[in-house]
Amino acid sequence: MIDVKGLKKNYGGLQVLKGVDLTINKGDCVVLVGPSGCGKSTFLRCLNRLEEPDGGHIIFNGKEVTDHDIDHVRQKMGMVFQHFNLFPHLTVKKNITLAPVRLGLMKQAEADKKAMELLERIGLADKADTYPNMLSGGQKQRIAIVRALAMNPDVLLFDEPTSALDPEMVGEVLQVMKRLAAEGMTMVVVTHEIGFAREVASRVIFMEGGYIVEEGTPDEVINHPKQPRTVDFLSKVL
Numbered sequence: 676m677i678d679v680k681g682l683k684k685n686y687g688g689l690q691v692l693k694g695v696d697l698t699i700n701k702g703d704c705v706v707l708v709g710p711s712g713c714g715k716s717t718f719l720r721c722l723n724r725l726e727e728p729d730g731g732h733i734i735f736n737g738k739e740v741t742d743h744d745i746d747h748v749r750q751k752m753g754m755v756f757q758h759f760n761l762f763p764h765l766t767v768k769k770n771i772t773l774a775p776v777r778l779g780l781m782k783q784a785e786a787d788k789k790a791m792e793l794l795e796r797i798g799l800a801d802k803a804d805t806y807p808n809m810l811s812g813g814q815k816q817r818i819a820i821v822r823a824l825a826m827n828p829d830v831l832l833f834d835e836p837t838s839a840l841d842p843e844m845v846g847e848v849l850q851v852m853k854r855l856a857a858e859g860m861t862m863v864v865v866t867h868e869i870g871f872a873r874e875v876a877s878r879v880i881f882m883e884g885g886y887i888v889e890e891g892t893p894d895e896v897i898n899h900p901k902q903p904r905t906v907d908f909l910s911k912v913l
Contacts, residue, residue: 676700676736704864704876708866708879714882722832753828755831757838771786771821831855833864888905
């Protein structure tokens with residue numbers, strides 16, 4: 676599904692990714708954890724070229740991402756951001772249907788039907804004609820997730836999806852993500868929610884200083900870490 680080899684990214688003289696290798700298979704829920712500034716969000720944003728890599732290769736569904744029409748890549752690689760990025764001037768339903776209709780993937784009636792089905796799944800069908808500023812942060816983020824799903828992506832990327840939420844709203848967003856993982860959606864998640872990683876991830880990746888320091892199952896990385904830096908990090912966050 677996604678094969679990353681030797682990925683590098685620099686900001687000026689600062690090397691943020693120093694040659695990262697990672698394979699993500701269909702149905703994987705890969706969770707990236709690590710201290711702020713370790714390169715995990717940069718890695719995620721390189722996958723769909725929101726950040727342009729400075730070296731290495733990203734192969735997605737057999738094609739090199741850097742050689743391929745990026746808009747086509749992004750249709751199949753959904754993204755959920757920390758700050759929702761909903762269009763404030765459009766209703767919830769319009770936010771969900773805009774991309775599939777604009778790109779000619781669905782007719783408006785079909786997109787409306789799909790939007791209502793998705794909203795039903797997350798318990799927000801009654802908010803279809805509401806504008807984003809009338810919603811809580813948790814509701815906005817759940818809608819951002821179904822907006823990404825409306826494109827029928829092969830993989831979903833989550834960039835700290837709960838970091839901007841009030842603590843009591845985190846659970847409702849994680850619940851939607853857990854259900855997606857259980858249904859077999861391929862997911863790459865950058866998060867500080869170690870409990871989510873432990874419960875839902877098929878693989879946990881610990882990053883530090885632009886490298887992958889440790890990777891394995893949640894039990895291996897979170898419960899029985901081998902690398903001193905992983906042990907140190909987890910002792911501070913658990």
